[in-house]
Amino acid sequence: MAPPLLFDLRGKRVFVSGHGGMAGSAIVRRLAREDCEVLTADRSVLDQTRQDQTEAWLAQARPDAVFLAAGRVGGIHANAAFPADFIADNLAIALNVMRGALAAKVKKLLFLGSSCIYPKHAQQPMTEEMLLTGPLEPTNEWYAIAKIAGIKLAAAFRQQFGADFISVMPTNLYGPGDNYHPEDGHVPAALLRRFHEAKVNGEPQVVVWGSGKPRREFLAADDLADACVFVMRHYSDAGFLNVGTGKDVTIAEFAGIVADVVGYKGKLVFDTGRPDGAPRKLLDVSKLAALGWRAAIQLRPGLAAAYADFLAGGGRFRG
Numbered sequence: 001m002a003p004p005l006l007f008d009l010r011g012k013r014v015f016v017s018g019h020g021g022m023a024g025s026a027i028v029r030r031l032a033r034e035d036c037e038v039l040t041a042d043r044s045v046l047d048q049t050r051q052d053q054t055e056a057w058l059a060q061a062r063p064d065a066v067f068l069a070a071g072r073v074g075g076i077h078a079n080a081a082f083p084a085d086f087i088a089d090n091l092a093i094a095l096n097v098m099r100g101a102l103a104a105k106v107k108k109l110l111f112l113g114s115s116c117i118y119p120k121h122a123q124q125p126m127t128e129e130m131l132l133t134g135p136l137e138p139t140n141e142w143y144a145i146a147k148i149a150g151i152k153l154a155a156a157f158r159q160q161f162g163a164d165f166i167s168v169m170p171t172n173l174y175g176p177g178d179n180y181h182p183e184d185g186h187v188p189a190a191l192l193r194r195f196h197e198a199k200v201n202g203e204p205q206v207v208v209w210g211s212g213k214p215r216r217e218f219l220a221a222d223d224l225a226d227a228c229v230f231v232m233r234h235y236s237d238a239g240f241l242n243v244g245t246g247k248d249v250t251i252a253e254f255a256g257i258v259a260d261v262v263g264y265k266g267k268l269v270f271d272t273g274r275p276d277g278a279p280r281k282l283l284d285v286s287k288l289a290a291l292g293w294r295a296a297i298q299l300r301p302g303l304a305a306a307y308a309d310f311l312a313g314g315g316r317f318r319g
Contacts, residue, residue, distance in 0.1 A: 003234040003292050007065070007108050007164070015039040015063035015106075017048060017097055018070030023112060023170070025177040026225035027067050034229065039063055049092040051099070058100035066109040067228060068097050068150075073143070073179070073186070083142040090146030098153050102163055110232050111154045111167040113147040113240065115217075115281055116140045125284040128169070128242055137278045155238045164236055168228060171244035171283050174302065175221030176309035188218060191255055192307055195262040205267040206259070209274035212252030217244050217282050220297035220305075230293045244283035245295040251276075261303045 014031060018024035019040040031038050039061055046057045048070050072082075072089040079086055094111065101109050118126045119134030131151070136144045154165035174188035181190070191208070198206045227243045235241065249257075255268055285294075 005233055006236050007233055010035040012036045012064040013039055014065045017068045022173060022175055022177040022221045023224055024069035026221035027228055030225035030229050048096055049089050051096045054096035055100040058104040062104055064107045066101050066106050068111045079140040079143055087142040087146050091149055094150035094153055098157055102161055108164045110228055111150050113151055113167055113169045115169055115171045115283055116144045117148050120278045124280050125282040127284040128240055139275055139277050151240050158238050166235055167240035168231055168243050169240055170224045171217040171219045173219055173221050175306050176314050191258045192310055195259050195264040199262055199264045205269050207269050207271050208255050209271055210276040211272050212270040214276045215248040215250050215280040217248040219244050220302040223295045223297045227293055241288050242283040242285050244285050246285045248282045257300055261307050
């Protein structure tokens with residue numbers, strides 16, 4: 001039985017903030033199946049870290065709904081190298097877009113967070129109630145704190161102004177449009193590139209950062225986009241929702257799958273001198289499942305689609 005429709009996207013003007021990123025571009029693709037007008041703005045036109053630009057753009061565009069997917073993202077190395085950028089830019093984007101949306105009388109806004117908001121040693125799988133119950137993982141705490149603030153901002157705007165602002169917390173993403181920087185990218189994109197280059201260059205082994213023992217959950221960006229549209233239409237509450245598959249694998253297992261998808265036949269070597277991050281990150285997705293949504297894309301075919309996009313020249317920071 002389908003949940004009640006709380007917000008109809010048909011005929012609406014929908015702004016996808018961060019449409020050039022992996023999550024944002026997936027949401028744009030998903031919205032093509034809805035009878036709505038999709039609004040986007042390139043960074044050359046709109047710098048969402050600037051309050052004046054953001055509020056002026058939203059006042060002029062007058063969207064009915066906003067998917068807030070913009071943000072500065074990256075892996076362990078990027079978080080460690082640019083802590084001020086990660087916390088400041090993500091705080092600014094969340095605040096500017098929400099303030100601007102309120103002033104422009106946006107009817108509904110969905111904020112995308114990240115599963116790194118949970119404590120490093122949170123009980124597994126992680127329920128939404130575990131937020132702020134323990135210390136964060138130090139390797140990405142700057143990004144995590146900004147995302148926690150975004151969740152609280154959305155809830156505060158709802159409480160004080162009655163704004164229909166909601167939040168979702170996706171797990172680790174992969175898919176078309178990812179950042180393929182060899183050091184600053186997330187694990188799936190960085191490994192796809194590393195194994196591809198090793199295959200092309202005939203390298204006998206590939207080094208994978210860390211011990212390979214941590215367990216991670218991976219969600220296809222197009223599944224996230226489908227979940228975001230579902231939640232936008234069927235959910236309205238101050239509490240955020242986890243979005244994931246409910247299944248995890250070790251980094252070693254994941255690296256093996258990536259190597260197989262790429263067709264790399266060499267040896268995998270794990271650099272234990274590199275940080276592992278949190279020992280495990282698995283989301284409890286029972287609340288979203290109870291509403292009627294579950295992930296549909298399996299890991300291996302999802303990675304094959306991402307690799308095909310990489311081979312076709314998709315993604316960013318390939319140099």
